[in-house]
Amino acid sequence: MWRYAVRRLLWIIPVLLGVSLVTFLLMHAVPGGPWDQEKPLAPQVVQNLNRRYGLDRPIWQQYGMFLARALRGDLGVSYSYQDRGVTQIILSGLPITASLGALAFAFAVVAGLGLGMAAAIKQNTPVDYLSVLFATSFASIPGFVLGIFLLILFSATLHWLPTGGWGSWKQLVMPVLALGALPAAYTARITRASMLEVLNQDYVRTARAKGLPEVAIQYRHVLKNALIPVLTVLGPYLAFLVTGSFIVESLFSVPGVGRLFVQGVFARDYGLIMGSVLFYAAAIALLNLAVDLLYAVVDPRIKYA
Amino acid sequence: MFKRVLAFVSLLALVAVSCGGAAATPTPTATRAAAPAPTLAPTAAAAPAAQPTPTATRAPAPTPTAAAAALAAVQVYRVNLAGEPETIDPNKAHFASEISVAKQLFDGMFSFNQDLTVRPVLAEAIPTVANGGISADGLTYTIKLRPGVKWSDGKDVTAEDIVYSVKRMLDPATAGQYTTFYYSLKGAEELNKEKDAGKVPALKDALGVRALDARTVQFTLRQPDPIFLNLLALWPVYPIRRDVVERYGDKWTEAGNLIGNGPFLLKEWAHQDHITLERSPNYWGRPAKLQRIVVKMVTDVNAELAAYKNNELDVSRVPPGTEKATLDDPVLGKEIVRFPELVTFAFQFNNTVPPFDNKPLRQAITTAIDRDSFINKVRNGVGRPATSWIPPGMPGFDPDLGSQYKLNPARAKELLAQAGFPEGRGLPPLKFQYADTAGNKVIAEFLQANMKDHLGINIVLEPTEPRAFSALITQKKHTWALLGWGADYPDPDNWLPELFGSGKPANRTNYTSPAFDDLVKRAKAELDEKKRLDLWKQAHKVLIDDAPLAPIFYRERFFLRKPWVQDMRTTGMDGQLSGDFFLAELYIAQH
Numbered sequence: 001m002w003r004y005a006v007r008r009l010l011w012i013i014p015v016l017l018g019v020s021l022v023t024f025l026l027m028h029a030v031p032g033g034p035w036d037q038e039k040p041l042a043p044q045v046v047q048n049l050n051r052r053y054g055l056d057r058p059i060w061q062q063y064g065m066f067l068a069r070a071l072r073g074d075l076g077v078s079y080s081y082q083d084r085g086v087t088q089i090i091l092s093g094l095p096i097t098a099s100l101g102a103l104a105f106a107f108a109v110v111a112g113l114g115l116g117m118a119a120a121i122k123q124n125t126p127v128d129y130l131s132v133l134f135a136t137s138f139a140s141i142p143g144f145v146l147g148i149f150l151l152i153l154f155s156a157t158l159h160w161l162p163t164g165g166w167g168s169w170k171q172l173v174m175p176v177l178a179l180g181a182l183p184a185a186y187t188a189r190i191t192r193a194s195m196l197e198v199l200n201q202d203y204v205r206t207a208r209a210k211g212l213p214e215v216a217i218q219y220r221h222v223l224k225n226a227l228i229p230v231l232t233v234l235g236p237y238l239a240f241l242v243t244g245s246f247i248v249e250s251l252f253s254v255p256g257v258g259r260l261f262v263q264g265v266f267a268r269d270y271g272l273i274m275g276s277v278l279f280y281a282a283a284i285a286l287l288n289l290a291v292d293l294l295y296a297v298v299d300p301r302i303k304y305a
Numbered sequence: 306m307f308k309r310v311l312a313f314v315s316l317l318a319l320v321a322v323s324c325g326g327a328a329a330t331p332t333p334t335a336t337r338a339a340a341p342a343p344t345l346a347p348t349a350a351a352a353p354a355a356q357p358t359p360t361a362t363r364a365p366a367p368t369p370t371a372a373a374a375a376l377a378a379v380q381v382y383r384v385n386l387a388g389e390p391e392t393i394d395p396n397k398a399h400f401a402s403e404i405s406v407a408k409q410l411f412d413g414m415f416s417f418n419q420d421l422t423v424r425p426v427l428a429e430a431i432p433t434v435a436n437g438g439i440s441a442d443g444l445t446y447t448i449k450l451r452p453g454v455k456w457s458d459g460k461d462v463t464a465e466d467i468v469y470s471v472k473r474m475l476d477p478a479t480a481g482q483y484t485t486f487y488y489s490l491k492g493a494e495e496l497n498k499e500k501d502a503g504k505v506p507a508l509k510d511a512l513g514v515r516a517l518d519a520r521t522v523q524f525t526l527r528q529p530d531p532i533f534l535n536l537l538a539l540w541p542v543y544p545i546r547r548d549v550v551e552r553y554g555d556k557w558t559e560a561g562n563l564i565g566n567g568p569f570l571l572k573e574w575a576h577q578d579h580i581t582l583e584r585s586p587n588y589w590g591r592p593a594k595l596q597r598i599v600v601k602m603v604t605d606v607n608a609e610l611a612a613y614k615n616n617e618l619d620v621s622r623v624p625p626g627t628e629k630a631t632l633d634d635p636v637l638g639k640e641i642v643r644f645p646e647l648v649t650f651a652f653q654f655n656n657t658v659p660p661f662d663n664k665p666l667r668q669a670i671t672t673a674i675d676r677d678s679f680i681n682k683v684r685n686g687v688g689r690p691a692t693s694w695i696p697p698g699m700p701g702f703d704p705d706l707g708s709q710y711k712l713n714p715a716r717a718k719e720l721l722a723q724a725g726f727p728e729g730r731g732l733p734p735l736k737f738q739y740a741d742t743a744g745n746k747v748i749a750e751f752l753q754a755n756m757k758d759h760l761g762i763n764i765v766l767e768p769t770e771p772r773a774f775s776a777l778i779t780q781k782k783h784t785w786a787l788l789g790w791g792a793d794y795p796d797p798d799n800w801l802p803e804l805f806g807s808g809k810p811a812n813r814t815n816y817t818s819p820a821f822d823d824l825v826k827r828a829k830a831e832l833d834e835k836k837r838l839d840l841w842k843q844a845h846k847v848l849i850d851d852a853p854l855a856p857i858f859y860r861e862r863f864f865l866r867k868p869w870v871q872d873m874r875t876t877g878m879d880g881q882l883s884g885d886f887f888l889a890e891l892y893i894a895q896h
Contacts, residue, residue: 038771040813082394083558152611242504
């Protein structure tokens with residue numbers, strides 16, 4: 001397993017190289033550059049900016065310079081936030097996005113697993129119907145609609161929660177809900193389906209026949225075996241949540257990294273685009289690896305050689 | 306380790322299920338947790354460090370003090386900048402949001418009055434030929450600074466601080482974006498265009514700005530520039546502390562590093578979240594009434610309005626298209642503030658691309674636009690119909706100019722026939738480009754309908770991603786496009802020569818007119834103010850008669866303001882923050 005992990009880790013290097021090259025080429029191929037602003041800049045000003053940011057050099061040289069710096073852990077300069085480096089920008093937003101994502105993930109897991117299991121155990125009762133209703137509705141409401149709805153309800157009308165920002169637990173409630181509702185709904189559905197399947201297995205009947213306490217049956221025999229399909233969806237969700245969401249972060253003014261990539265693309269901020277893409281690629285690759293390794297932990301039948 | 310975490314989570318879920326039983330859903334709901342304490346102003350809660358000064362919480366009915374009966378006990382003003390400023394370095398700032406912040410942190414030699422005339426700030430007086438501040442040939446400006454002006458750390462502001470700032474701004478390595486404005490300064494263009502860093506120090510020494518003594522700074526121009534005082538009132542030449550810049554490099558604008566000389570201090574800059582400005586105790590002038598300004602960075606306008614309704618912001622924009630609903634709202638309708646801005650929108654033709662090289666055709670199109678119904682129906686009455694380029698409130702505005710372009714379908718059809726396309730016959734399909742935003746789409750569709758209704762011609766709309774659109778315009782590859790322009794300084798000089806002069810890089814209409822160019826040349830050299838403005842008026846008329854662009858409307862600012870915000874003084878040139886020239890006078894009334 002360790003050899004497998006190391007091999008996968010080494011594979012990340014060529015993946016990142018490929019991602020960075022494709023991004024770099026696409027980025028320069030898109031019409032409009034960082035200096036094409038609404039109020040056009042004088043040619044002399046553009047020339048000075050190009051020189052300052054190295055955009056007057058041949059394109060292969062620019063890529064080379066980026067790589068050389070990235071190897072030293074420096075993702076270069078931001079073209080729009082002129083006085084700040086990309087590494088600094090990402091690092092200042094990362095803890096915020098990651099904690100928001102982790103909370104939303106925890107919410108999704110707790111609510112999703114809880115609802116799904118409750119629904120499966122109490123199949124065809126009001127608990128089940130409620131849970132399915134929840135899962136279906138939240139799986140079909142997009143985050144920005146839910147977000148605006150929460151804003152109108154809890155802030156503009158009831159005045160219970162602040163509309164946005166970062167720092168207190170009150171500011172967390174709405175973004176966590178808006179971000180976690182969809183994964184929670186999916187998790188609930190998959191947990192329910194998967195539990196129902198396992199509940200009908202022979203070994204569960206055997207366990208019941210043995211007279212094991214119900215909690216032990218549910219926990220040790222049912223849940224553990226029902227978890228593998230759940231884990232398959234939770235892995236990508238974890239990656240999705242901790243890398244942040246443009247919509248939720250913008251709506252609730254969360255100063256995280258989820259907004260950076262989209263902002264970077266709109267502003268043609270070459271530095272920010274390259275930096276955030278590389279960061280996302282690395283984060284997703286690592287999280288996927290973690291999920292794959294986790295399979296082996298949950299299911300002893302899975303072995304990596 | 307993973308295993309344990311997972312086990313814990315699933316155990317939690319199990320507990321939840323077994324506790325839930327037949328009762329309601331076992332999920333921890335947000336409502337229950339959030340129920341208590343409906344505080345009205347959690348703004349200050351966002352700041353991690355607890356400050357000894359009172360927070361933004363609106364105390365219930367504070368007892369009025371004898372000194373200022375109308376003033377609320379807590380003078381905190383909460384505004385939204387609609388995004389993180391890219392830089393607040395005065396030498397580099399170029400967006401309205403950045404300039405709004407820089408204005409609070411720095412005082413320049415001059416600024417503007419509410420009527421947009423220049424007022425001395427650090428300077429003792431407005432220099433004139435009569436008081437010896439300007440030499441008779443108009444080439445030398447000698448500016449005496451007020452005594453006793455301090456930086457926020459208590460040091461004196463000196464002429465050297467201004468000299469340093471001007472030289473740094475024009476240094477090509479700074480890559481400032483307003484440098485070309487200052488090319489009338491002797492040696493400025495040479496310095497700003499220098500590619501060899503080794504030659505820059507010598508060019509800086511030769512630049513036409515020097516400190517005669519600690520309180521006197523002198524500018525030498527290469528040619529007379531009648532609007533030079535306006536330029537000295539802008540942010541790029543605010544004084545800057547050399548020792549601070551050299552000590553911290555690019556990080557000199559961070560809170561804790563930045564030293565300014567304005568009415569407010571940079572207390573905190575939580576990037577992408579908020580900036581906190583605090584009243585400066587060392588301010589040379591009358592201290593600000595506000596104790597603190599909290600500048601949020603809410604990017605979504607719906608979220609901004611929700612924050613306003615939740616009493617987290619004292620002013621807010623409204624989402625585009627909801628102006629009518631806002632006016633009709635019983636509460637919000639009373640909190641609306643509107644004022645005209647120095648901003649004009651027009652449809653600009655690419656005058657060298659057929660069929661737009663045809664003047665009667667351009668005039669026909671310009672005459673076929675129903676500006677009144679545009680303002681009333683499309684913009685909900687916000688803004689003012691425009692038939693000329695220079696907006697009201699600016700010197701050089703002429704209310705009668707362009708009256709021949711008021712909607713007149715019969716005349717428009719006549720002009721179309723004159724252009725060689727009777728009833729639109731023989732006219733190639735007209736393409737109209739615009740940056741693809743919700744607001745622009747409405748404008749473009751309005752134009753399309755007008756051309757169909759009044760001229761019977763079809764136009765093809767070409768929405769383009771905003772940056773790609775800007776690139777298209779810069780490369781002059783457009784045929785017909787939307788143009789908006791806002792004033793940098795209140796003078797026709799900012800509206801005509803660069804945008805419409807023959808061969809100028811910023812001339813996106815490719816308009817050429819020897820008569821216009823000649824008037825521009827004379828106006829730029831004319832030192833007599835009355836004659837100068839008359840020349841600009843003539844140039845403006847030549848331009849409008851030739852119809853290289855079809856003006857549509859002058860923009861109006863429309864926003865909400867809480868009733869307790871007092872003494873906001875706005876101008877047509879305000880940055881992102883309304884009233885940003887005079888925020889030191891604004892205060893919060895007791896409420």
